[in-house]
Amino acid sequence: MIDPKILDDISSKVSSNLPKGLQAMQSDLQRNLKTGLEAALGKLNLVTREEFDVQQAVLMRTRAKVEALEKQLAELEKMSGNQ
Structure with a gap:
């Protein structure tokens, strides 16, 4: 508003x-x-600046989680490929 x-x-x-x-x-x-x-x-x-900032923070946290999961998946794939 x-x-x-x-x-x-x-x-x-x-x-x-x-x-x-x-x-x-x-x-x-x-x-x-x-x-x-x-x-x-x-x-x-x-949207207000406050709403934008909140959504930006949520997006940043989500990106960090996705990157961590991608790293974890790559490690699991690497481990399963070595066996």
Whole structure:
């Protein structure tokens, strides 16, 4: 889930850079920009940095286990080939 503060910051920056005539409608524009950003980003398949880091750690542990099992299998094959 996208942090609402980030969306507020983006919509604030965009609305503050509008021409003077449009800044009178700044709060309306800011609210509409935020809603539009939430809708657009909500359709994307995004994960938080924390979720990404957790999955990366799981993947690293899994790779280490696979490498250990491959090594063990190679040793067993070597032993069975010598007999």
